Amino acid sequence: MSDSIKKDVEEWYYHYSNSIFKFIFMMVHDYQQAEDLTHETFIKAYKNYCSFEGKAKPRTWLFSIARNITVDAIRKHKPIKLLKDFILIHKDSDPLPEDIVEVKENSKELYKALSSLKRPYREVIILRKIKGFSIKETSDILNWSEGKVKTTLYRALPALENQLVKEGFLNGRSI
Amino acid sequence: MGDQFNDRSYFDKALEQLDRDIVWNQERKSKIQSKVMLTIDREKNKSRLFNSFKYMSSIGVMIALLLFGYNFLSDSMIYNNGDGTANTPGNQTNNSLITGEADNHEEKNENKNENKEIPKLNKSQVTEEELLKELDLRLPAHIPSEASNSPQFIKLVHPDGNVTAEVKYVETKELFFNYVQEEINEDTETVTEKIKNVMYKDEKLEEIEINGFPSYLLLEGDTSSYYSSLHIVIDNHFFTITTHGIGKDEIIKIADSIDFTGL
Numbered sequence: 001m002s003d004s005i006k007k008d009v010e011e012w013y014y015h016y017s018n019s020i021f022k023f024i025f026m027m028v029h030d031y032q033q034a035e036d037l038t039h040e041t042f043i044k045a046y047k048n049y050c051s052f053e054g055k056a057k058p059r060t061w062l063f064s065i066a067r068n069i070t071v072d073a074i075r076k077h078k079p080i081k082l083l084k085d086f087i088l089i090h091k092d093s094d095p096l097p098e099d100i101v102e103v104k105e106n107s108k109e110l111y112k113a114l115s116s117l118k119r120p121y122r123e124v125i126i127l128r129k130i131k132g133f134s135i136k137e138t139s140d141i142l143n144w145s146e147g148k149v150k151t152t153l154y155r156a157l158p159a160l161e162n163q164l165v166k167e168g169f170l171n172g173r174s175i
Numbered sequence: 176m177g178d179q180f181n182d183r184s185y186f187d188k189a190l191e192q193l194d195r196d197i198v199w200n201q202e203r204k205s206k207i208q209s210k211v212m213l214t215i216d217r218e219k220n221k222s223r224l225f226n227s228f229k230y231m232s233s234i235g236v237m238i239a240l241l242l243f244g245y246n247f248l249s250d251s252m253i254y255n256n257g258d259g260t261a262n263t264p265g266n267q268t269n270n271s272l273i274t275g276e277a278d279n280h281e282e283k284n285e286n287k288n289e290n291k292e293i294p295k296l297n298k299s300q301v302t303e304e305e306l307l308k309e310l311d312l313r314l315p316a317h318i319p320s321e322a323s324n325s326p327q328f329i330k331l332v333h334p335d336g337n338v339t340a341e342v343k344y345v346e347t348k349e350l351f352f353n354y355v356q357e358e359i360n361e362d363t364e365t366v367t368e369k370i371k372n373v374m375y376k377d378e379k380l381e382e383i384e385i386n387g388f389p390s391y392l393l394l395e396g397d398t399s400s401y402y403s404s405l406h407i408v409i410d411n412h413f414f415t416i417t418t419h420g421i422g423k424d425e426i427i428k429i430a431d432s433i434d435f436t437g438l
Contacts, residue, residue: 006216009211009215010212014208017204022199035207038207046215075401100200101199102197102198110193114193129184129191130190130193157184157186
């Protein structure tokens, strides 16, 4: 039994680990933490396999695990993380180690603007627009009502636009 | 109404492209995969061990009960054959107590096993004395009574040689109290500027003074933050108290009890 669970988790890892890593990375902006949380996501999926009833797609279920783990980590480490970021003097000049994770030049501005948004906006944009989940799937992952997903996204997109304008990456075009 | 929440935007393509433009090294991906599989194997072994342990314990308890039952019956027969006093309620109570003890024992072993599943080894964990050698550590004299049991001391050395001391007093769901003292290379003005405009640019910070030093308080519940944070800035030192489940007055009392003299 546990061998077949292991096999399923291995298959899920093959299919979804990239996507889950990127989701977490866009949430925490720390590749090491993103790797740790990706690892934790699949271990939690293994441990809670019996609660996966097959009602949702494995991808949606895995993303809901990843999201919960990430939010917990952000909550728990926010003060410490802020402190570390703040204290590390060379942080701004210290680029991502590109041999591990790379954000290509074309998308750096958008990545930066997205990072500046508040968490709920970031989550809904990543899940709906970047990961392409439906409203229903997004509401399942975030544990929000479908209405909340729609209204939050409705507010999040202009916020992203404003951020891009504010940072000088956009000249006030409208959505 | 349908159009009210039309979420199409001209960012759509750029956002999809962003996903493609974040590239995770495939070797790292494989490395994490191996780690996942290894952890799963360990979990499996643990669960096997735990099951065999439970099985062995059950057999042990059964044998103990049988032996006890045998002795108990033999004693009863001797009593019955002698002065005729049969089982007393006391005997029965003892019997159930012993069974209970066995259950408790088993429960304790289960708990032990559960605890083993979460090894909390931290390589940078040190003693208070070791930290004191590295840093002019100033700890709060006042600690909430619920958090006063053996704190964990953690030392972090930054690439520039600066040392951070982290003291974990308590970490439960209801109560969290963490204390950090950091050596920094920046002056008070730069640091306060960064706190207000970088660390908490979108949050409502309360500016207060702790022992005459500029301090910034963010309370849980005031914002979306789950934790309260109090930062105290002194030239070349930065202090942070992070809590959950502790009120504002108590946080300030903790901070007030730190002796900053001579820093």
